[in-house]
Amino acid sequence: MIEQCPYSTVCLPATNLPRLVVAGAGFAGINLIKKLKNKRFQIVLLDKNNYHKFQPLLYQVAIGGLEPDTITTPIRKLFHGYKNLIFRMAEVIEIEPENNRVITDIGWIRYDYFVLASGSKTNFFGLSEISETSLGLKEITEAIDIRSWMLQNLEKAVLTCDSDEKDALTNFVIVGAGPAGVELAGALAEFKRFILNKDYPELTSQWVKIFLVEAKDKVLPGMSERSSEEALKVLRDIGVEVMLNTTVKHYDGNTVTLGDGKNLPARMMVWTAGVEGDYPAGLHTSESTRAKRLIVDKYNRVNGFENIFAIGDVAAMVSPEFPNGHPMLAPVAIQQGRLLADNLIHFDKYGAFKKKFEYADRGSLATIGKRKAIAEIGKFRFRGFFAWVLWSTVHLFSLIGFKNKVIVSANWLISYMTYEKANRLIIRKYFPVLKPAHRQKTNRVTP
Ligand SMILES: Cc1cc2nc3c(=O)[nH]c(=O)nc-3n(C[C@H](O)[C@H](O)[C@H](O)COP(=O)(O)OP(=O)(O)OC[C@H]3O[C@@H](n4cnc5c(N)ncnc54)[C@H](O)[C@@H]3O)c2cc1C
Numbered sequence: 001m002i003e004q005c006p007y008s009t010v011c012l013p014a015t016n017l018p019r020l021v022v023a024g025a026g027f028a029g030i031n032l033i034k035k036l037k038n039k040r041f042q043i044v045l046l047d048k049n050n051y052h053k054f055q056p057l058l059y060q061v062a063i064g065g066l067e068p069d070t071i072t073t074p075i076r077k078l079f080h081g082y083k084n085l086i087f088r089m090a091e092v093i094e095i096e097p098e099n100n101r102v103i104t105d106i107g108w109i110r111y112d113y114f115v116l117a118s119g120s121k122t123n124f125f126g127l128s129e130i131s132e133t134s135l136g137l138k139e140i141t142e143a144i145d146i147r148s149w150m151l152q153n154l155e156k157a158v159l160t161c162d163s164d165e166k167d168a169l170t171n172f173v174i175v176g177a178g179p180a181g182v183e184l185a186g187a188l189a190e191f192k193r194f195i196l197n198k199d200y201p202e203l204t205s206q207w208v209k210i211f212l213v214e215a216k217d218k219v220l221p222g223m224s225e226r227s228s229e230e231a232l233k234v235l236r237d238i239g240v241e242v243m244l245n246t247t248v249k250h251y252d253g254n255t256v257t258l259g260d261g262k263n264l265p266a267r268m269m270v271w272t273a274g275v276e277g278d279y280p281a282g283l284h285t286s287e288s289t290r291a292k293r294l295i296v297d298k299y300n301r302v303n304g305f306e307n308i309f310a311i312g313d314v315a316a317m318v319s320p321e322f323p324n325g326h327p328m329l330a331p332v333a334i335q336q337g338r339l340l341a342d343n344l345i346h347f348d349k350y351g352a353f354k355k356k357f358e359y360a361d362r363g364s365l366a367t368i369g370k371r372k373a374i375a376e377i378g379k380f381r382f383r384g385f386f387a388w389v390l391w392s393t394v395h396l397f398s399l400i401g402f403k404n405k406v407i408v409s410a411n412w413l414i415s416y417m418t419y420e421k422a423n424r425l426i427i428r429k430y431f432p433v434l435k436p437a438h439r440q441k442t443n444r445v446t447p
Contacts, residue, residue, distance in 0.1 A: 092280045
C-alpha cells in the first residue's frame with residue numbers, strides 16, 4: 001500500500017512501525033542499518049548517490065591505480081534481503097524538527113527518528129577562489145577529475161617547448177599533509193619514479209615535481225612525533241618537496257601564491273587541508289564545533305533534539321579526552337552506527353537507551369608509496385614493509401563486496417610486482433577553472 005499525503009510527498013509503503021529516516025550510506029549509515037536488518041523499524045535510507053564509496057582508497061583512483069567501481073558498491077545491492085528497508089536516491093536539503101519531517105530534492109518525508117550520517121565535505125576555510133580553482137579529494141567524481149587533470153597536463157607538457165609552461169604543467173601541488181595528502185603525494189612520487197619515463201620519455205625526471213604544502217610544522221599531525229618525522233623522511237627520500245609551516249593564500253589555476261608571498265607555477269592543485277561536517281539546513285537550535293560538526297550527547301542525540309541523531313564525521317561527541325569530538329575516521333563512524341542501532345532498538349522497546357558511546361581506538365595507519373607505511377597500534381609502532389602489509393590487509397578486509405576485494409588485491413599484486421598502474425585513462429576530460437592572474441610580478445619558489 002502506498003502512503004498518501006499528509007504523511008509524505010514521496011511514495012512510500014504505509015507502515016505501523018516507527019519510521020527511521022537515515023541520511024547517508026557511508027560507513028556510519030550502512031553499519032547502523034546492518035544491525036537493524038528486519039527489526040521493528042521501517043528504515044528509509046536516503047543518499048544523494050546510489051553507491052557507497054570507500055574513501056580511504058580514493059587517492060588510488062586519482063592516480064590511476066584503481067578503477068572507481070572497485071571502491072564503490074551500489075546501495076541497493078548492499079541491502080538485498082532487507083525487508084524493512086526502502087532506499088531512495090535523494091539529497092536531504094532541510095530538516096523541519098517541529099514537523100518531524102525532512103525536505104529532500106524528491107519531496108518531503110515524515111520521520112519518527114531521523115539519523116544524520118551525511119559525513120563531511122572539503123573545508124576551504126572560506127577561500128572561495130581556491131574552492132573553484134582546485135579540487136578536493138572527497139568524492140569519486142573528484143578522484144576521476146584529478147586523474148584526468150594530471151594526465152591532461154602531462155599530455156600538454158609534451159607538446160610545449162616553452163620551459164616555463166612545461167614547468168607549470170608538470171608541477172603538482174597538494175595542500176594538506178594529513179593522511180589523504182601524504183598518501184596522494186606518495187602515490188604521485190611513485191608514479192613519477194616508475195611510470196613517467198616509460199609513458200612520457202620526453203619528460204625527464206627534472207620536470208615532474210610534487211609539492212606537499214602544510215601549514216603545521218609536521219606531516220601526519222594526528223600521529224606521534226616519531227611517526228611524523230619518519231613519514232617526512234620517507235616523503236623526502238622518494239622525491240616529494242614537503243613545505244612545512246607554509247600556507248596557500250591564492251590559486252588562480254596557474255600560480256599558487258604562498259602565505260609568504262612567494263609564487264609557485266602549477267596547473268594542478270589538490271586541496272586536502274581540511275574537512276567540515278556536511279549537514280542540511282534547519283537545525284537552528286543545535287550547536288556545532290569549529291569544524292561545523294553537530295554536537296551530540298553520549299547516545300549520538302543532536303543537542304536540543306529528542307529524536308534526531310548524528311553519527312560519524314558529521315557528529316562531534318565532545319569530552320575532555322576529545323575536546324573537538326572524535327577523529328573523523330571510518331572506525332568511529334562504524335562504531336557509532338552499530339551502537340546507535342542497539343540504542344534505538346532498546347529505546348523503542350523500553351523508552352531508554354542501552355549504552356553510552358566509548359571509542360575503541362584500534363590505531364592509525366598511513367601508506368607512503370609502495371611497500372612503505374606507518375602504523376600505530378596502542379603503544380606499538382611499525383613502519384616499512386610490515387606496516388604496509390598491515391595497511392593492505394586492513395583496507396582489503398574493509399572493502400565491501402567479494403568482487404571488489406578480489407579485483408583490488410589482483411591490482412595491488414600486479415602493481416607490486418610490476419609497478420604498473422593500468423588505469424591511466426582520460427575517460428572524461430576535466431576543464432579546470434582559470435582566474436585572471438592576481439599578481440603581475442612573480443617571486444618564484446626555487447625548489
Ligand atoms: C581521501 C580520504 C582518505 C581517508 N582515509 C582514511 C583512512 O585511511 N582511515 C580512516 O579510518 N578514515 C579515512 N578517511 C575518513 C573516512 O573516510 C571518514 O571518516 C568516513 O567516511 C566517515 O563516515 P561517514 O559515514 O560519517 O561519512 P561518509 O562515509 O562520508 O558518508 C556520508 C554519506 O552521506 C551522503 N550524503 C551527504 N550529504 C547528504 C545529503 N544532504 N543527503 C543525502 N545523502 C547525503 C554521501 O553521499 C555519503 O554517501 C579518509 C577520508 C578521505 C576523504
